[in-house]
Structure formats: structure tokens, C-alpha cells
Amino acid sequence: MLAEIHVPTINLEKAEIVVDVLIKNPNPVPIPLIDINYLIESDGRKLISGLIPDAGTIPAHGEETVKIPIRLVYDDIKNTYADIKPGSIIPYRIKVDLIIDVPIFGRLTLPLEKTGEMPIPYKPDIDVENIKFERFSFEETVAVLHLRLENKNDFDLGLNDLDYEVWLSDVSIGGAELEKSTKLDKNGISYIDIPITFKPKDFGSAVWDMIRGKGTGYSMKGNINVDTPFGAMKLPISKEGGTTRLKKSKEDGGDDDDEE
Template structure:
């Protein structure tokens, strides 16, 4: 029985030596692509063969464990057969332990290890009244001598346990051997969807969020691994400011050209500060455009606060027609204003719309002490 076992082992080694040779040749051809030294290629080849040997030994043990029905003539014959089985089992166990030791040495030599990941940044490249575009930076480090594929990325953003957005990014790329990559995860929050789903989330508020990311990678030796990540923070639900024309101060009046200052009130209805950098606007009196411009204006508006500033306008009253006489007689005329403001916030830069419709104003006589009033 021992001789038969040796012959089987010898035959197995011949076949697998050929497999080793072919494997080394293939790995040598791929070495330039992988950028791996030849020593590491040989070690990986040995590791692969050792795994195959382990599988074959296990298979052989499984087949040898099947009971055989034989007739025993004497008790002495039974004892002899038992001794041979013990000898056979001990020999296979030694081979198994030897291959296992080889596998451990290969793992130590090659240096296979689990990759690591960390959220290094969360950016808001665009945020307005409709949506917030979010980019999550995840740094993935690969300590292994071969590239590893990033199979899937699962992400979820919730607020107080309520889902805001979730998704899956398949085939997210490859992490180079002994390298690191910053993987960018783009996603968008649609504010109308959030407000329609959760009534208590109001425009202008700041809500807490929790970001959960699961990275699925495929690593030799370890197989498929899931790297869970989590990050918390806050995100705003912006609301447009209110703007009103408090009064109009006419600096020079004539039918050909009139110069005036608009005194504006800007109310911040958000739970965060606004640092006003610029505004563009167009204003209409009696449905006639009296001016549009882009101005650089530096003003801080505290959260839920009010700020006042002035902008100049120049117009020709004769273009108003009968509406001018209504203004002179004190009957008033309607005005409207539309535009945008560029602001900095704790969450990044925003461009917010401003608008006012339905206001009225009247023109007072020359020499009056009060400024022209706006209602």
C-alpha cells in the first residue's frame, strides 16, 4: 500500500511540475504588465501550486475516508490493515502540514495584506435652491504586490435614520500594487424630493447627515472583502433671501435723465450666515426697465438677519408715459426687481436668486425733506 501511495504521489508531482513550469512562464510574460519582480512572481506561482496541492490532498483524503467493505479472516489481519491505515494517514498528514507551512511562508514573503480605506474629504462643488452636488473622497491603500479590483461601491446618506439618497457604483476601478488611489464618489441631493418626503425639513434649515460607504474589493488569499466607512456632518437646505426697496432717493431729476439711489433691504432667511460678494439685478418701474447692472458689494448678513445697502440707477422719465403723471400726482406706480446674489457660506459658495414683485412707489415734489417712499 505504501508503494502504491508513493507511485501516486510521484505521478502527481510530475503533472504539477509541468503546471508550475507553465504557470511561471505565464507569470513571466505578465510581469512587465504587473510591474512585479521575478522573485515575487515565483513566490506567487508557488503559492498557487501549494493551494492546488492542498485541494488535491483534501480530495484524496476525502476519497480515502470512504469505507471499504472487506472480509477479514482473522483478527491478526485486521490489526495489520489498521496499522497500514494509520501509516497512510500519518504520511498524508505530514504532506498536508508541509504544504500548509509552505503556504504560510509564501504569504509572509509576498506580504499579502488587507487594504485600508478612509474618507479624506467631502466637497460641495455646486449647491443652490434645487440641489446639492456632493463629492466624497475616499483614499484606498493597497499593500499587496499585485493590483486589486474595486468591484462595487455602495453609498447611503441618511438624516436621523431617514434615507436622503443611496446608490451603487459598479466596477469602480483598480488600485495599483503597493499604491494608493483617491476614489471620488459623486452623488446629488435633490431638495424638493427631501422636503416632499419629510415635512419637518424646512427651507433655510441645517440638517445632520450620516454618510455610509461600503467598498467591495477582491484580494488574493483573503478573497472578497468589504471595507465599511462612515462619516457625519451637516448640510444646508438653502432658502432665497427676501429683498425690498425701502426707499428711492432722487439725486438729480429731469425728464431727459434722472439719477437716483435705491435703498434696499435684504433679509437672510437661512440658519447660516451669508457673506455677500456681488449682485446682479434689473429693476422695473411701471413695467419699464430702469436699469440693470452687476455690482461688487461686500456685506455680511447674519443668519435670520437683515442688511441694508444702496445701488444707483439712471433712467429717462419721459419713457414712462402716463405712468409718470401718476407718480407725480402721488398715485404711485408698481415696481419689480429680479436678480441674483453671490454669497459665501460655511458650506461653500452659493448663487441665490432675489426677486420682488408688486411693490409701489410715488414721486414727491422737489424740496421735500422726506425721501420718496416705497410701499
């Protein structure tokens, strides 16, 4: 028997795992696959177990790839084992027992084990540190969002895409595209600049507070698409009730006085 493990879906809520088991039957008669028992454990602790009945038949002088779908719900794991923290990487062992009915011999159990590592993903923290004017007019302003992203995972994230919307003073200024991919180091802080265009006239009197350099309330919500050592993930990002400042392009973007 040969086995491979695939993780087609992984996000903050769950991991969808598929164990592919290739079974060869050299006998001249088909062999019924009666039951499949599976268990996933980490450091000797059960994460999930289950039974798949009547799993099919292995044809005579043939072979069959049996797919075993397993869903790991992270909340169930964290509620059971408090020491398993979001952002961590845990070892796992998958045990599979294939129960077959072989002529003459009767029921036989074919055991199979695979080991590996699995992440418990954690969403990054995001802040708009400041918004720097590139070109200002009341009809249309071109600016750059200076974003601070904190990756709280024990693994790197390769940021490929941002899908988000930003509100300044409760007015949406829309979103923008990431110009180039960037690496978010594990347990580290990264900064990225995102160009954006909006219309200050839509803000009413609040625009004068922004022009005078006063703190401006903002919210941000969306998703980031990242590559990880465990496959691609789509992670949510959100920030409610934040405060940022608008700056002129000639100002230095790193002054502490302009960050809150």
C-alpha cells in the same frame, strides 16, 4: 483609507457632493474595486442611497483616489420629510462601503463614515422700499434704490454681487452693481443702497405719478452671489407686483409714510 468631502455646487435645487476616498494597496498585485455602496442619512433617516459598480482597480504597491459623486435634490428631501424646512441646517452622516476583491481572501467590505452639517437653502425676500433722487432730469436721472433684504436662512449670507433687473411701471430701468459686499444676518433683515441711472422720459405719463409721490408699481428679478459657511451660492431674487415711491434726496429715507 482617508476620506474628504467636497461640495462643488449648492443652490436652491440641489447639492452636488463629492466624497474622495484615498485607498492604498500594499500588495504586489492590483486589487479590483468591485462595487461602492453609499448612503446619506440625517438623524437616522435615509436621504439618498446608491450603488456604483465596477469602480476601477487599485494598482499594485500603489494608491488611488476614488471619487464618489452624490446629488441631493432638496425637493425629494422636503417631500419625504415635511419637518425639514427650507432655510434650516440638518446633520448628516455619509456611509460608504467599498467592496474589493483581494487575492486569497476574496471579497472584503471596507466601511467608511463621515459626519457633518448641510443647509437646505431658502431664497431671500427683497423689496424696493423707495427710490431716492440724487439728480433728476427727463433725459437722465441718477437715483438710489433703497432695498430691504430678508434672510430666512439659519446661517449668515455674505452678499458679494447682485445680478438683477428692475421694472418701474412695466418699463425696465436696467440694473446696477453692488458697490461693496455686505453681511445678511441669519433670520434677519438688512438694508442696502444701490445707485442706478434711468431715463424718466421712457415712462410716458407714468412719470408724473412718480413725481407727485404716488405709489409706483415695480418688479425685480435676478440673482445674488453669496458666501456661506457651506460654500458659495447663487440664489434667485424676485418680486412681482410690488409698490414703491420716488423721493427727493433731501427727504429722510426712513419715513413710514413713504413705504408700502
